[in-house]
Amino acid sequence: MNDLSHQVFLSSAAAQTSAAVEIPYYQPVGNECALFELAYQRQLPLLIKGPTGCGKTRFVAHMAAKLARPLITVACHDDLTAADLVGRHLIGDGETLWSDGPLTRAVRQGGICYLDEIVEARKDTTVVLHPLTDDRRILPIERTGEELAAPKEFMLVVSYNPGYQNLLKNLKPSTRQRFLAIQFDYPNAELEQSILMKEAGIDLTLATRLVDIAQRFRQLKQHDLDEAASTRLLVYAANLIAAGCPVIEACAAALVEPLTDDLDTITALMEVVKLHFDSGKLSSKTP
Ligand SMILES: Nc1ncnc2c1ncn2[C@@H]1O[C@H](COP(=O)(O)OP(=O)(O)OP(=O)(O)O)[C@@H](O)[C@H]1O
Numbered sequence: 001m002n003d004l005s006h007q008v009f010l011s012s013a014a015a016q017t018s019a020a021v022e023i024p025y026y027q028p029v030g031n032e033c034a035l036f037e038l039a040y041q042r043q044l045p046l047l048i049k050g051p052t053g054c055g056k057t058r059f060v061a062h063m064a065a066k067l068a069r070p071l072i073t074v075a076c077h078d079d080l081t082a083a084d085l086v087g088r089h090l091i092g093d094g095e096t097l098w099s100d101g102p103l104t105r106a107v108r109q110g111g112i113c114y115l116d117e118i119v120e121a122r123k124d125t126t127v128v129l130h131p132l133t134d135d136r137r138i139l140p141i142e143r144t145g146e147e148l149a150a151p152k153e154f155m156l157v158v159s160y161n162p163g164y165q166n167l168l169k170n171l172k173p174s175t176r177q178r179f180l181a182i183q184f185d186y187p188n189a190e191l192e193q194s195i196l197m198k199e200a201g202i203d204l205t206l207a208t209r210l211v212d213i214a215q216r217f218r219q220l221k222q223h224d225l226d227e228a229a230s231t232r233l234l235v236y237a238a239n240l241i242a243a244g245c246p247v248i249e250a251c252a253a254a255l256v257e258p259l260t261d262d263l264d265t266i267t268a269l270m271e272v273v274k275l276h277f278d279s280g281k282l283s284s285k286t287p
Protein backbone atom coordinates (compact mmCIF):
# COMPACT_ATOMS: atom_id res chain seq x y z
CA MET A 1 0.00 0.00 0.00
CA ASN A 2 -0.27 2.87 0.97
CA ASP A 3 -3.48 4.76 1.06
CA LEU A 4 -1.91 8.05 2.02
CA SER A 5 -3.26 9.82 -1.00
CA HIS A 6 -5.91 7.33 -1.96
CA GLN A 7 -9.37 8.84 -2.14
CA VAL A 8 -12.68 7.15 -1.66
CA PHE A 9 -16.04 8.46 -2.74
CA LEU A 10 -18.88 8.05 -0.31
CA SER A 11 -21.90 6.69 -2.07
CA SER A 12 -24.10 5.83 0.88
CA ALA A 13 -27.40 7.50 1.53
CA ALA A 14 -26.03 8.66 4.86
CA ALA A 15 -23.36 10.64 3.06
CA GLN A 16 -26.10 12.39 1.06
CA THR A 17 -23.74 14.04 -1.40
CA SER A 18 -20.69 12.47 -2.95
CA ALA A 19 -17.76 13.81 -1.00
CA ALA A 20 -14.13 12.92 -1.44
CA VAL A 21 -12.77 11.58 1.82
CA GLU A 22 -9.11 11.00 2.39
CA ILE A 23 -8.34 7.65 3.96
CA PRO A 24 -6.17 8.19 7.04
CA TYR A 25 -2.76 6.60 6.56
CA TYR A 26 -2.40 3.26 8.31
CA GLN A 27 0.52 0.89 7.89
CA PRO A 28 -0.78 -2.68 8.23
CA VAL A 29 1.24 -4.88 10.54
CA GLY A 30 -0.40 -8.25 9.85
CA ASN A 31 -3.75 -9.43 8.55
CA GLU A 32 -5.77 -6.93 10.60
CA CYS A 33 -7.23 -5.05 7.61
CA ALA A 34 -8.51 -8.23 5.98
CA LEU A 35 -9.90 -9.46 9.29
CA PHE A 36 -11.70 -6.17 9.89
CA GLU A 37 -13.28 -6.33 6.43
CA LEU A 38 -14.44 -9.89 6.99
CA ALA A 39 -15.88 -8.96 10.37
CA TYR A 40 -17.71 -6.05 8.75
CA GLN A 41 -19.07 -8.21 5.93
CA ARG A 42 -20.23 -10.88 8.36
CA GLN A 43 -21.61 -8.37 10.87
CA LEU A 44 -19.38 -9.45 13.73
CA PRO A 45 -18.25 -7.06 16.46
CA LEU A 46 -14.52 -6.58 17.00
CA LEU A 47 -12.34 -6.07 20.08
CA ILE A 48 -8.87 -4.57 19.65
CA LYS A 49 -6.37 -4.98 22.50
CA GLY A 50 -3.00 -3.32 22.66
CA PRO A 51 -0.69 -0.89 24.44
CA THR A 52 -1.06 2.88 24.21
CA GLY A 53 0.00 4.56 20.98
CA CYS A 54 0.29 1.40 18.88
CA GLY A 55 -2.19 2.41 16.18
CA LYS A 56 -5.60 1.13 17.37
CA THR A 57 -7.48 4.38 16.82
CA ARG A 58 -5.71 5.09 13.54
CA PHE A 59 -6.58 1.60 12.33
CA VAL A 60 -10.28 2.05 13.05
CA ALA A 61 -10.30 5.50 11.38
CA HIS A 62 -8.55 4.00 8.36
CA MET A 63 -10.98 1.09 8.05
CA ALA A 64 -14.07 3.26 8.53
CA ALA A 65 -12.92 5.56 5.72
CA LYS A 66 -11.97 2.62 3.53
CA LEU A 67 -15.42 1.08 3.99
CA ALA A 68 -16.99 4.52 3.56
CA ARG A 69 -18.89 4.32 6.85
CA PRO A 70 -19.33 7.18 9.32
CA LEU A 71 -17.22 6.67 12.44
CA ILE A 72 -18.68 7.54 15.84
CA THR A 73 -16.13 7.34 18.65
CA VAL A 74 -16.85 7.28 22.38
CA ALA A 75 -14.09 7.56 24.97
CA CYS A 76 -15.34 5.36 27.82
CA HIS A 77 -14.91 6.36 31.47
CA ASP A 78 -16.29 5.09 34.75
CA ASP A 79 -19.13 7.64 34.86
CA LEU A 80 -20.38 6.62 31.45
CA THR A 81 -23.98 5.46 31.78
CA ALA A 82 -26.15 3.44 29.44
CA ALA A 83 -28.11 6.67 28.80
CA ASP A 84 -24.89 8.39 27.68
CA LEU A 85 -24.57 5.72 25.01
CA VAL A 86 -28.20 5.19 24.08
CA GLY A 87 -29.78 8.61 24.62
CA ARG A 88 -32.05 10.53 26.95
CA HIS A 89 -35.00 12.86 27.10
CA LEU A 90 -34.01 16.51 27.20
CA ILE A 91 -36.29 19.19 28.54
CA GLY A 92 -36.39 22.54 26.79
CA ASP A 93 -39.03 25.16 25.99
CA GLY A 94 -41.61 23.24 27.98
CA GLU A 95 -41.16 20.24 25.70
CA THR A 96 -39.48 16.93 26.27
CA LEU A 97 -37.43 15.83 23.32
CA TRP A 98 -35.64 12.56 22.82
CA SER A 99 -31.95 12.87 21.97
CA ASP A 100 -30.08 9.89 20.54
CA GLY A 101 -26.80 8.95 22.18
CA PRO A 102 -23.78 8.06 20.03
CA LEU A 103 -24.50 4.33 19.96
CA THR A 104 -28.07 4.88 18.79
CA ARG A 105 -26.88 7.39 16.19
CA ALA A 106 -24.39 4.87 14.86
CA VAL A 107 -27.07 2.17 14.64
CA ARG A 108 -29.51 4.48 12.83
CA GLN A 109 -26.84 5.70 10.40
CA GLY A 110 -25.33 2.27 9.78
CA GLY A 111 -22.02 3.61 11.03
CA ILE A 112 -19.05 2.17 12.87
CA CYS A 113 -19.29 2.82 16.59
CA TYR A 114 -15.90 2.75 18.30
CA LEU A 115 -15.88 2.47 22.10
CA ASP A 116 -12.38 3.35 23.20
CA GLU A 117 -11.10 1.98 26.55
CA ILE A 118 -14.22 -0.13 27.01
CA VAL A 119 -12.93 -1.60 30.30
CA GLU A 120 -13.32 1.83 31.89
CA ALA A 121 -17.09 1.71 31.42
CA ARG A 122 -19.17 0.21 34.22
CA LYS A 123 -20.43 -3.32 33.72
CA ASP A 124 -24.07 -2.26 33.81
CA THR A 125 -23.24 0.08 30.93
CA THR A 126 -21.59 -2.58 28.81
CA VAL A 127 -24.56 -4.90 29.25
CA VAL A 128 -26.54 -2.58 26.96
CA LEU A 129 -24.27 -3.86 24.19
CA HIS A 130 -25.31 -7.48 24.59
CA PRO A 131 -28.37 -7.68 22.33
CA LEU A 132 -26.48 -5.62 19.76
CA THR A 133 -23.43 -7.85 19.72
CA ASP A 134 -25.00 -11.26 19.37
CA ASP A 135 -27.02 -12.57 16.48
CA ARG A 136 -30.06 -10.49 17.45
CA ARG A 137 -28.30 -7.24 16.49
CA ILE A 138 -30.93 -5.09 18.12
CA LEU A 139 -30.73 -2.03 20.33
CA PRO A 140 -33.67 -1.84 22.72
CA ILE A 141 -34.24 1.77 23.80
CA GLU A 142 -36.04 1.23 27.09
CA ARG A 143 -37.03 4.84 27.63
CA THR A 144 -38.88 5.20 24.34
CA GLY A 145 -39.97 1.61 23.95
CA GLU A 146 -38.25 1.54 20.57
CA GLU A 147 -36.29 -1.47 19.40
CA LEU A 148 -33.82 -0.67 16.66
CA ALA A 149 -32.64 -3.41 14.34
CA ALA A 150 -29.05 -2.67 13.34
CA PRO A 151 -28.62 -2.37 9.57
CA LYS A 152 -25.96 -4.60 8.02
CA GLU A 153 -23.58 -1.63 7.70
CA PHE A 154 -23.52 -1.06 11.47
CA MET A 155 -20.42 -2.38 13.23
CA LEU A 156 -19.32 -2.17 16.83
CA VAL A 157 -15.60 -1.94 17.55
CA VAL A 158 -14.18 -1.68 21.07
CA SER A 159 -10.63 -1.37 22.30
CA TYR A 160 -8.67 -1.41 25.50
CA ASN A 161 -5.14 -1.47 26.79
CA PRO A 162 -4.58 -4.67 28.81
CA GLY A 163 -1.68 -2.97 30.60
CA TYR A 164 -3.95 -0.61 32.51
CA GLN A 165 -6.20 -3.35 33.61
CA ASN A 166 -6.74 -4.52 37.14
CA LEU A 167 -8.95 -7.36 38.25
CA LEU A 168 -11.90 -5.06 38.80
CA LYS A 169 -11.54 -3.63 35.36
CA ASN A 170 -12.00 -6.63 33.22
CA LEU A 171 -14.72 -7.31 30.74
CA LYS A 172 -17.30 -9.87 31.81
CA PRO A 173 -16.76 -13.09 29.85
CA SER A 174 -20.31 -12.76 28.54
CA THR A 175 -19.38 -9.38 27.05
CA ARG A 176 -15.93 -10.41 25.89
CA GLN A 177 -17.11 -13.53 24.14
CA ARG A 178 -19.42 -11.55 21.92
CA PHE A 179 -16.45 -10.07 20.05
CA LEU A 180 -13.79 -11.24 17.65
CA ALA A 181 -10.48 -10.05 19.10
CA ILE A 182 -7.19 -8.85 17.64
CA GLN A 183 -4.03 -8.24 19.63
CA PHE A 184 -2.04 -5.18 18.54
CA ASP A 185 1.53 -4.40 19.46
CA TYR A 186 4.21 -1.98 18.33
CA PRO A 187 5.19 -2.65 14.72
CA ASN A 188 8.51 -4.30 13.89
CA ALA A 189 11.50 -1.99 13.31
CA GLU A 190 11.16 -1.76 9.56
CA LEU A 191 7.44 -0.92 9.62
CA GLU A 192 7.87 1.52 12.49
CA GLN A 193 10.61 3.33 10.56
CA SER A 194 8.35 3.69 7.55
CA ILE A 195 5.54 5.03 9.78
CA LEU A 196 7.90 7.71 11.13
CA MET A 197 9.04 8.62 7.64
CA LYS A 198 5.45 8.97 6.40
CA GLU A 199 4.05 10.67 9.49
CA ALA A 200 6.83 13.19 10.08
CA GLY A 201 8.70 13.28 6.77
CA ILE A 202 12.04 12.31 8.31
CA ASP A 203 14.70 10.29 6.50
CA LEU A 204 15.59 6.63 7.00
CA THR A 205 18.77 7.31 9.00
CA LEU A 206 16.96 9.31 11.63
CA ALA A 207 13.95 6.97 11.63
CA THR A 208 16.28 4.00 12.21
CA ARG A 209 17.95 5.67 15.18
CA LEU A 210 14.69 6.69 16.81
CA VAL A 211 13.26 3.20 16.43
CA ASP A 212 16.51 1.71 17.84
CA ILE A 213 16.14 3.89 20.92
CA ALA A 214 12.51 2.87 21.38
CA GLN A 215 13.45 -0.77 21.09
CA ARG A 216 16.07 -0.35 23.81
CA PHE A 217 13.51 1.36 26.03
CA ARG A 218 11.02 -1.43 25.36
CA GLN A 219 13.54 -3.97 26.62
CA LEU A 220 13.64 -2.01 29.89
CA LYS A 221 9.89 -2.06 30.28
CA GLN A 222 9.72 -4.92 32.74
CA HIS A 223 12.42 -3.38 34.94
CA ASP A 224 11.92 0.34 35.24
CA LEU A 225 9.02 1.47 33.14
CA ASP A 226 5.27 0.90 33.41
CA GLU A 227 4.68 1.52 29.74
CA ALA A 228 7.15 1.36 26.86
CA ALA A 229 7.87 4.19 24.43
CA SER A 230 4.98 4.07 21.97
CA THR A 231 4.88 4.60 18.23
CA ARG A 232 2.92 7.77 19.05
CA LEU A 233 5.85 9.15 21.08
CA LEU A 234 8.27 8.24 18.30
CA VAL A 235 6.11 10.21 15.87
CA TYR A 236 6.21 13.16 18.32
CA ALA A 237 10.01 12.98 18.50
CA ALA A 238 10.28 12.74 14.72
CA ASN A 239 7.97 15.73 14.30
CA LEU A 240 9.95 17.85 16.74
CA ILE A 241 13.19 17.05 14.95
CA ALA A 242 11.64 17.66 11.53
CA ALA A 243 10.56 21.07 12.84
CA GLY A 244 14.16 21.92 13.76
CA CYS A 245 14.43 20.84 17.40
CA PRO A 246 17.89 19.45 18.31
CA VAL A 247 17.70 15.67 18.48
CA ILE A 248 18.70 15.25 22.13
CA GLU A 249 16.13 17.83 23.27
CA ALA A 250 13.48 16.25 21.09
CA CYS A 251 14.16 12.79 22.52
CA ALA A 252 14.13 14.13 26.09
CA ALA A 253 10.77 15.82 25.58
CA ALA A 254 9.10 13.15 23.47
CA LEU A 255 10.71 9.84 24.42
CA VAL A 256 12.05 10.12 27.96
CA GLU A 257 10.09 12.58 30.12
CA PRO A 258 6.66 11.19 29.17
CA LEU A 259 7.67 7.72 30.39
CA THR A 260 8.71 8.34 33.98
CA ASP A 261 9.21 10.84 36.81
CA ASP A 262 12.03 8.89 38.40
CA LEU A 263 15.25 10.89 38.07
CA ASP A 264 17.57 7.87 37.99
CA THR A 265 15.52 6.28 35.24
CA ILE A 266 15.47 9.54 33.28
CA THR A 267 19.26 9.74 33.53
CA ALA A 268 19.64 6.14 32.37
CA LEU A 269 17.27 6.65 29.43
CA MET A 270 19.05 9.83 28.40
CA GLU A 271 22.32 7.87 28.35
CA VAL A 272 20.77 5.52 25.81
CA VAL A 273 19.66 8.50 23.72
CA LYS A 274 23.11 10.08 23.82
CA LEU A 275 24.78 6.83 22.87
CA HIS A 276 22.70 6.82 19.71
CA PHE A 277 23.22 10.43 18.77
CA ASP A 278 26.48 11.60 20.33
CA SER A 279 28.48 10.34 17.41
CA GLY A 280 27.34 13.72 16.10
CA LYS A 281 27.01 12.46 12.55
CA LEU A 282 23.33 13.18 12.38
CA SER A 283 22.26 16.69 11.63
CA SER A 284 19.65 18.02 14.03
CA LYS A 285 17.89 19.46 11.02
CA THR A 286 16.68 16.46 9.19
CA PRO A 287 14.18 17.46 6.55
N1 LIG B 1 0.32 1.15 11.92
C1 LIG B 1 0.35 2.49 11.94
N2 LIG B 1 0.23 3.19 10.79
C2 LIG B 1 0.27 4.53 10.80
N3 LIG B 1 0.48 5.28 11.90
C3 LIG B 1 0.61 4.64 13.08
C4 LIG B 1 0.55 3.23 13.15
N4 LIG B 1 0.73 2.87 14.45
C5 LIG B 1 0.89 3.99 15.14
N5 LIG B 1 0.82 5.07 14.33
C6 LIG B 1 1.06 6.45 14.73
O1 LIG B 1 0.96 6.46 16.15
C7 LIG B 1 -0.01 7.41 16.58
C8 LIG B 1 -0.79 6.85 17.72
O2 LIG B 1 -1.64 5.82 17.27
P1 LIG B 1 -3.12 5.66 17.86
O3 LIG B 1 -3.66 6.96 18.31
O4 LIG B 1 -3.88 4.90 16.84
O5 LIG B 1 -2.79 4.76 19.12
P2 LIG B 1 -3.78 3.93 20.07
O6 LIG B 1 -3.35 2.51 19.98
O7 LIG B 1 -5.18 4.28 19.75
O8 LIG B 1 -3.38 4.48 21.51
P3 LIG B 1 -4.28 4.71 22.84
O9 LIG B 1 -4.53 3.34 23.41
O10 LIG B 1 -3.40 5.52 23.73
O11 LIG B 1 -5.52 5.42 22.42
C9 LIG B 1 -0.86 7.72 15.36
O12 LIG B 1 -1.33 9.04 15.41
C10 LIG B 1 0.11 7.51 14.22
O13 LIG B 1 0.89 8.68 14.04
Ligand SMILES: [Mg+2]
Pocket residue numbers: 056057058116
Ligand atom coordinates in the same frame (compact mmCIF):
# COMPACT_ATOMS: atom_id res chain seq x y z
MG1 LIG C 1 -6.69 5.35 20.78
